[in-house]
Amino acid sequence: MSVLMEIQNLSKHFSVESxxxxxxxxxxxxxxxxxxxxxxxxxxxxxGESGCGKTTLGKIIVxxxxxxxxxxxxxxxxxxxxxxxxxxxxxxxxxxxFQDPYASLNPRMTVGDIIAEPIVINKLLPANKVExxxxxxxxxxxxxxxxxxxxxxxxxxxxxxxxxxxxxxxxEPKLIVCDEPVSALDVSIQAQVLNxxxxxxxxxxLTYLFIAHGLNVVKHISDRVGVMYxxxxxxxxxxxxxxxxxxxxxxxxxxxxxxxxxxxxxxRRIILEGDVPSxxxxxxxxxxxxxxxxxxxxxxETAPELKEISPGHWVACxxxx
Ligand code: SF4
Numbered sequence: 001m002s003v004l005m006e007i008q009n010l011s012k013h014f015s016v017e018s019x020x021x022x023x024x025x026x027x028x029x030x031x032x033x034x035x036x037x038x039x040x041x042x043x044x045x046x047x048g049e050s051g052c053g054k055t056t057l058g059k060i061i062v063x064x065x066x067x068x069x070x071x072x073x074x075x076x077x078x079x080x081x082x083x084x085x086x087x088x089x090x091x092x093x094x095x096x097x098f099q100d101p102y103a104s105l106n107p108r109m110t111v112g113d114i115i116a117e118p119i120v121i122n123k124l125l126p127a128n129k130v131e132x133x134x135x136x137x138x139x140x141x142x143x144x145x146x147x148x149x150x151x152x153x154x155x156x157x158x159x160x161x162x163x164x165x166x167x168x169x170x171x172e173p174k175l176i177v178c179d180e181p182v183s184a185l186d187v188s189i190q191a192q193v194l195n196x197x198x199x200x201x202x203x204x205x206l207t208y209l210f211i212a213h214g215l216n217v218v219k220h221i222s223d224r225v226g227v228m229y230x231x232x233x234x235x236x237x238x239x240x241x242x243x244x245x246x247x248x249x250x251x252x253x254x255x256x257x258x259x260x261x262x263x264x265x266x267x268r269r270i271i272l273e274g275d276v277p278s279x280x281x282x283x284x285x286x287x288x289x290x291x292x293x294x295x296x297x298x299x300x301e302t303a304p305e306l307k308e309i310s311p312g313h314w315v316a317c318x319x320x321x
Contacts, residue, residue, distance in 0.1 A: 001039035004175060004207055005061070010034045010070030012056050016280060026280045030056040032231035033070070035306070038175065043201060043208040045218030045239070047254065048228035049276060054211045055099075057228075058177040061209065062096045063087060075174075092122050095168040099180040101160035105152040111163045112138075112148035118170045137166040140203075141196060158189035165196065169204070177209045182217065194221060215251075216258045219243065224312070227251045230287040231279055233306060237313040247315040249294050286318065294319060 012031040018024050031053040038044050046054045059065045061072065063079075072079045074094075079087055098104035105114055115134050119125055125133055135145045141162040152160055161181060168176050178197065182190040198221050200206060212218045218225055219239070226236045227250060235248040246252045253270040274291045283289050286299040298318050306316040 001042055003037045004040040004074070005038045006071075006073040007037070007061075008035050008071045008073070010057070010060065010072065011068045012053070012060055012065055013068045028280050029231050029282060030279060031060070031067075032282075034228075034231075034233050035070075036226055036233060036236055038207060038209060039223075040174075041205050041207055042223040043210050043218075043221050045210045045212060045215075045222030045225040046228060047212055047215055047218055047225060049213070051276065051279065052228040053231040053279070054228050055179055058096065058179050058209060058211050061175070062094045062177050063091050064096070092118075092171045093174040094177065095171065095173040095175075096177045096179060097161070097164050097168050097181045100184050101157055101164050102152075102184070104164055105160055105167075107152055110149045110151055111143075111155070114152075114163060115166045115170050118167060122171055124171060133170070137170055140169065140200065141166045156189075157185050158193055161185060161193050162196065165193075165200070169200070173206075175207045175209065177211065179211045180213065183213060190217075197221060214257065215243070215254050219258075227254065230276060230282055232287055232316065233314075234288065234317070235313075235315045236306070241310075241313055245313075247309065247313070247320060248288075248317050249292050249319075250288050286316075 010031060011029070011033055014028040014030060015025050016028045018026060034057060046057070048054050056065060060067050067080055070080065074090060079090060112134050115137050116130050119130055119133060134148060138145060138148060143159065143162055152163065155163065181197065182193050185193060201208060210218055210221055222239050224236065224238050225242045226233050227248065228234065229250050235242070235251045242251065243255065246255050253272050256268060256270040270293065272291045277283055277287065277290055285301050286292070286304055289295055289299045292299065296318060304316045304318050306314050307320065308314050309320050
């Protein structure tokens with residue numbers, strides 16, 4: 001598979017004001033020196049707890065945030081070096097499906113108009129062809145043409161997420177960032193939306209960056225998986241390899257948290273102690289140090305680098321130095 005996007009040393013730091021001890025400002029390192037590639041036609045799963053920086057990373061990719069530093073090479077161009085108006089020309093190629101289908105659709109527009117809007121704004125089709133395309137897209141996501149003139153509040157959560165998917169597909173993007181697209185839906189609907197996304201990927205050869213909380217959600221849809229902790233990528237591997245042979249202690253803990261029926265395996269559940277440290281002034285050494293069950297003296301002092309341990313399997317942990 002050829003590389004679609006190469007992310008190199010990408011960081012996003014937010015300035016945070018504090019009034020506790022007089023007015024001062026600190027840096028919140030939401031994404032800190034992250035590097036990985038997304039290949040054409042793959043689904044790259046990105047997993048981690050709330051606040052680990054995965055959504056911020058997705059928003060940088062779709063140009064909702066500017067990175068503090070680093071580069072994003074897309075089709076040979078470093079998007080971070082382009083002027084804002086030049087970069088906007090690439091926005092159509094990177095679309096996002098949002099976590100909350102309730103908040104991400106304009107309540108004053110019909111779903112047909114919501115889907116048509118990006119086609120019209122980007123002048124992708126002559127005016128007399130737009131409706132035909134809207135009907136086609138509604139059909140692709142399992143909605144009927146007669147629903148075109150209804151408003152978002154007339155749809156269920158799963159149907160609204162289907163509208164969000166149709167809107168993302170409308171401009172034929174080269175990369176779709178799916179930001180926890182099923183986490184706000186009923187469990188009974190989650191599998192339907194995941195299956196729809198998997199079918200659309202096969203049908204149109206789509207490329208996904210699929211963001212999720214837990215490894216169970218990305219298991220079926222991803223080709224490769226990256227695990228994030230406190231703004232850093234700690235492990236990347238092909239899906240089968242990651243689930244069969246997780247190397248980073250955090251990945252091992254996440255995997256052990258997937259509910260399983262086998263009572264023997266249940267005994268091996270890893271319970272992490274302690275809270276995630278603040279991304280403001282994160283620990284100097286390994287960021288997972290305060291919760292790691294395999295911590296060594298070196299871990300507190302030196303941050304481990306992400307290294308390739310076997311072909312395609314990268315891990316940031318001193319156990320593999
Ligand atoms: Fe645990 Fe040390 Fe590895 Fe960090 S570097 S995950 S603290 S063993």
